[in-house]
Amino acid sequence: MPGPSTTGSSVRTPLVTVILPAKDAGAYIGTTLETLTRQFDDPAALQLVAIDDGSRDDTGAIMRTYAERMPHATVIFNPRARGLASARNQGLAEVQGEAFCFLDGDDWMQPRRLEVLARRLRELDCDVVRTDHVTVRDGVRGLVRAPHPWREQVQSPRDAILPEDEPTMVDYPFAWAGMLHRRVLDEGLAGFTPGLFTAEDRPWIWRLHLQARSFAVVDAPALLYRRGVSTSLTQVRDRRQLDFVTAMDEVLDIVGADSEAERFLPKAVWTVLALSSRHLVRARRMTPGLRAEMRSGIRGLLGRLPALESDAVLGRLDGPRRRVLASLLRSVESAA
16 A cells, blocks of 8 residues: 655744644545645745545645645545544554644635634643634535533533533533644554444544543634535535444443543433434434444444433433434344
8 A cells, every 4th residue: 555645844843733634535635735834934834634535526736736835744645435433543653743633625714713813722731632623515605613611711521421311521422623732642542443434423422521631712804614514524425434332332432431430421321312313313324224224233332232221311311313213222122
């Protein structure tokens, strides 16, 4: 397999590393990369690690063109797609900056976003800073706020997990919505489960909030998240969606191994049930075979949940979600 190709001269160590995996993003990647040229006055402050994950279009060529303009740039080519989780891990292996962040190939940033995030990360002296983001669909923009009421305050990430029945920071798993200090990488908390094509952010965000020491939600120039892109994995209905089950199995393992597992298990149960109902609805548009696999996988996932916690959460879910889950939960209970 061809290794990474690196362009650019050797200059001082960069401040921020941007990890940018993309597959068949040629229609958007130029905009994404152009915004990186507007983040710092000194181009050497930024290191780009771009991963062309098996693209069949001109994604890689555009990456290389921009890499030639940057003092610190690496373009990694995967002849066959390895998936977002594995591609991000490839990027993590190349981090040189004091801080790092993720960016998807169809998103873009307002000028100075990274400069602001790097400054706040240093001033607050915390492991992670997180931000709101802006969705863009058919030219219409909407602000999505990080579900945390305190801004510009350093806190324990564990204190942002509960309550179980309201949106919290573990329900805001977007890896690109913030910046991390490299000590998070050095301590083994930044990596993704290899091979996951979907839901890769779910175990990642739980591990981060249970094991990192500090975080803050801060204000910064926006990251703009393009919705409704046909190549996005949120849009597809193929076998890759089955990775949701693997990801949530891992979440239950992570929570179960924690010293405060009893405290956080109700939140994990709530998340599993809520997301399972969503995937069961989405599965109606899959082929019969894949739909059966999804239902079987979710049945196994539900079988791991403590009955008392499951019943309590199910009773508080709205009617449509409760009805979607009811038959599977009955089959799990009858098999127990």
